[in-house]
Amino acid sequence: MSGVVDAFAAWLTSHGASFDAVELRDATADDAARRSAANDADDDDDVCHDGWQRGRGVFARADFKKGDVVASVPYAACIGTAGLRSVVGSGKPPPFDGATPAECLAWQLFQIVGDERWAPYVDALPATIDAPCSGCWDHGEIAELQIGDAIASVAVALGKDLKSARRVVVIVEGDDCDDDEKKKKTHERWLWALSCVRSRAIGLTPEGGGAKQVMLVPLVDMLNHAHEDASVAWSSAIDDDDVDADESKSKSKTKTKTKTKTKTKTDATEPPPAGGRVTLVARRDIAAGEELLITYSEKSPTDPFTLRMGFVGGHNPHDSVQIFVNLPHAAGWYADTFKSEGGEDLVDRAVAMHVAEQIEASIRTFAPEESAPRLGYGGQCSEYLVTMFERFNKEVAPEEDPHALAAHAVRLRCEELLLSYPTNLAEDMELLDAPEGSSSRRFKLAVEFRLRKKAILQHMLMAAEDVAEEEAALAAAAKAENGAGGGKGRGREKEKEKKKGEGER
Numbered sequence: 160m161s162g163v164v165d166a167f168a169a170w171l172t173s174h175g176a177s178f179d180a181v182e183l184r185d186a187t188a189d190d191a192a193r194r195s196a197a198n199d200a201d202d203d204d205d206v207c208h209d210g211w212q213r214g215r216g217v218f219a220r221a222d223f224k225k226g227d228v229v230a231s232v233p234y235a236a237c238i239g240t241a242g243l244r245s246v247v248g249s250g251k252p253p254p255f256d257g258a259t260p261a262e263c264l265a266w267q268l269f270q271i272v273g274d275e276r277w278a279p280y281v282d283a284l285p286a287t288i289d290a291p292c293s294g295c296w297d298h299g300e301i302a303e304l305q306i307g308d309a310i311a312s313v314a315v316a317l318g319k320d321l322k323s324a325r326r327v328v329v330i331v332e333g334d335d336c337d338d339d340e341k342k343k344k345t346h347e348r349w350l351w352a353l354s355c356v357r358s359r360a361i362g363l364t365p366e367g368g369g370a371k372q373v374m375l376v377p378l379v380d381m382l383n384h385a386h387e388d389a390s391v392a393w394s395s396a397i398d399d400d401d402v403d404a405d406e407s408k409s410k411s412k413t414k415t416k417t418k419t420k421t422k423t424k425t426d427a428t429e430p431p432p433a434g435g436r437v438t439l440v441a442r443r444d445i446a447a448g449e450e451l452l453i454t455y456s457e458k459s460p461t462d463p464f465t466l467r468m469g470f471v472g473g474h475n476p477h478d479s480v481q482i483f484v485n486l487p488h489a490a491g492w493y494a495d496t497f498k499s500e501g502g503e504d505l506v507d508r509a510v511a512m513h514v515a516e517q518i519e520a521s522i523r524t525f526a527p528e529e530s531a532p533r534l535g536y537g538g539q540c541s542e543y544l545v546t547m548f549e550r551f552n553k554e555v556a557p558e559e560d561p562h563a564l565a566a567h568a569v570r571l572r573c574e575e576l577l578l579s580y581p582t583n584l585a586e587d588m589e590l591l592d593a594p595e596g597s598s599s600r601r602f603k604l605a606v607e608f609r610l611r612k613k614a615i616l617q618h619m620l621m622a623a624e625d626v627a628e629e630e631a632a633l634a635a636a637a638k639a640e641n642g643a644g645g646g647k648g649r650g651r652e653k654e655k656e657k658k659k660g661e662g663e664r
Contacts, residue, residue, distance in 0.1 A: 163282050164215070170279035171378060174236035178378060180221045181230050181451060216450045217382050223445040229391055230378060231438040238271070238375040240264050255326050260373045262323055264360055265352040268375065269327070272348060280377050288354035289601065290469030292316045296601060303605035305580050306612050308481040308531065313466055324349045358468040363395050363437065376437045384464065385452035386475040391439045392453060460533070465608045479535035480612040482544075482572050486522075489532055489544055490515035493551055493568060505555045514550060518543055536615055538622055540569055573616040584613050 164183050171178060223229055240263045254266040271277040287293065291301050291313045304310050327349045328342050336342055359380035362371040379393055445451070456463060458477040465471055483489040490511040497505045522529045522543060532541040548565035556564060577583070582590070587610040591603060 163279075166279040167283040167377070171232070171236065174377075175233045176231065176236055176378060178230040178232075180219065180223070181217050182220055183215055183217055183378070183381060185215055215381055217378065219445050219447050219449050219451060221447050223441040225441050225443050227441045229439040229441055229445070229451065231436045232376050232378055234374075234435045234437070236377055237437065238264065238267050240267070240373050254330060255323075258323075261353065261356050261360070264373050264375065265349070265356045266327075268355060269349055269352040272352075283377075283381070284355055284359075287351065288358050288467075288469055290354065290358070290465070290467055291605075292320075292357070292467045293354040293469070294320065294350045300599075300601045300605065303602055303609075305582070305605075305609040306480065308484075309462055309466060309608070309612075312462065316466075320350060320353055323353075354467075361393055361437075363393075374437075379437055379439060379453075382439075382451055382453045384455045384468075384470075384472055386454070386472055386477065388443075389452050389454040390442060390445050390449065391451050392442050394438045394440050395435065460535075461608065461611060465604065469604065471604065471607050471611065475611070476536060478611060478615060479533040479539070480576075480615045481531050482534050482540075482569070482576065482616075483532040485531055486515040486519050486543060486547060487512055490547065490551075492572070493548065496568070496571065497555065506551050511551065515547060518547055534569065534573070534615060534619060536618055538566065538569075538619055544569075570619055573619045577613060577616050577620075580609070580613065582609075584610065584617060587613065 168178075168183065217230075219229070240260055251267065253263045255262075258266070268281075272281055274281075287295055289295055291304065291309075294317060296313075301310060301313050304313070324346045328336075328345050331345050332338070332342055356373075356375065360373055360375050361379060362373045376393070382391070439451070439453075455468075460477065460479045461471055461475050464475075483492065491508060494504060494506045494508040494511045499505055526543075529541075529543065532544040534540050545562070545565050548568050549561040552559065552561035552564040552568075587606050590598070590606045591610060
């Protein structure tokens with residue numbers, strides 16, 4: 160191990176962490192083998208193109224069975240937000256009014272930089288998080304993402320972070336500071352702390368429920384992500400056979416059998432008590448030498464991983480792409496797209512917008528977590544979008560299948576989006592497969608991200624072609640049977656009539 164890793168391991172041990180059966184070392188591209196973007200369409204396996212972004216990884220020294228505790232870190236070694244009984248952050252006020260949980264935690268990390276007691280951990284963190292939202296990318300590099308909502312998300316995040324950075328500079332350096340270099344360093348350190356939190360923090364919900372506690376957990380935050388088949392999950396240690404696992408970024412709760420007997424049950428409104436631990440529990444059998452992988456966010460699209468953490472992570476079956484800004488946008492598009500042969504509106508635009516606004520109001524009431532209309536693999540589309548299109552279709556073509564027409568509308572939108580991008584799938588694949596050194600790592604990350612989004616749109620069109628071919632084949636078979644084989648068909652009908660008559664007798 161390197162000097163930084165050795166110092167970090169010694170620091171962990173001195174703080175009571177248990178990790179003898181794992182080791183921290185460099186993760187290679189081979190360790191990160193995933194499905195290639197270029198082969199998503201035919202489901203072949205290959206190595207992903209962003210293995211360079213993985214940095215260090217945590218590997219098993221021994222075999223583990225499902226349910227085994229692989230490693231544990233005491234809360235005393237963690238950095239937490241107000242209310243967590245960890246060494247840093249316990250009961251501390253937010254940096255400024257209206258600070259988000261991420262900003263509160265970033266403020267705690269920001270403040271321990273330079274503190275010798277935490278130096279081994281801070282030194283083990285990446286010097287930069289090379290991601291679009293970290294502030295490292297320039298406008299041209301961000302534009303290479305091509306996907307409109309992704310670029311908009313980056314712009315919004317950078318704007319908010321710039322505002323918070325200015326507030327922190329004033330808090331730390333004062334209103335009257337005229338040392339530009341000093342203010343620049345404070346600004347950069349704050350953005351670094353924010354990026355670390357957004358790419359590494361986890362959360363634990365107290366046993367029985369209650370507010371989620373956000374924290375940085377040394378060692379746990381150095382595990383790499385897997386979209387599927389994660390080998391371990393982070394959990395709260397309790398002395399039951401059940402471990403309440405709440406993987407923070409996914410908002411999902413799992414129950415895992417472990418061999419620990421440490422009780423840390425709490426009231427639903429209280430944080431975990433002092434002396435508690437964050438444990439890594441095997442979700443399946445793990446072989447010695449295997450890299451331990453966690454799922455940062457269950458069933459999430461690729462966007463947060465690429466935009467905030469700087470990696471794609473290979474094929475993500477839960478990935479999706481935004482196809483409309485919102486339902487009113489989709490309603491307006493429908494009214495403008497579908498016309499009569501004479502060019503007249505089939506759906507009144509004002510009526511369509513009113514319907515969309517009604518559905519949006521319902522979403523805000525009953526499903527506030529619902530995002531803008533998105534399309535995933537296998538034609539998985541926003542339920543509210545499909546419902547709205549079906550409602551329009553019943554008015555436009557009451558004799559037709561409204562769901563089939565809704566799918567047709569989504570396919571038209573996919574074609575439209577694919578034609579709107581500056582590059583097509585083939586060009587992106589060629590750029591991605593270019594020799595090493597021919598383009599920057601950031602450029603290749605942006606290309607792989609946009610390629611995978613375009614692949615989802617293309618999958619929708621390919622699925623339609625497959626259905627059309629199947630229907631054509633069935634029609635041809637039926638025609639052949641009723642044509643050249645028509646005698647057989649009529650013979651079977653006569654045979655049925657004969658049997659029916661015999662049955663009546």
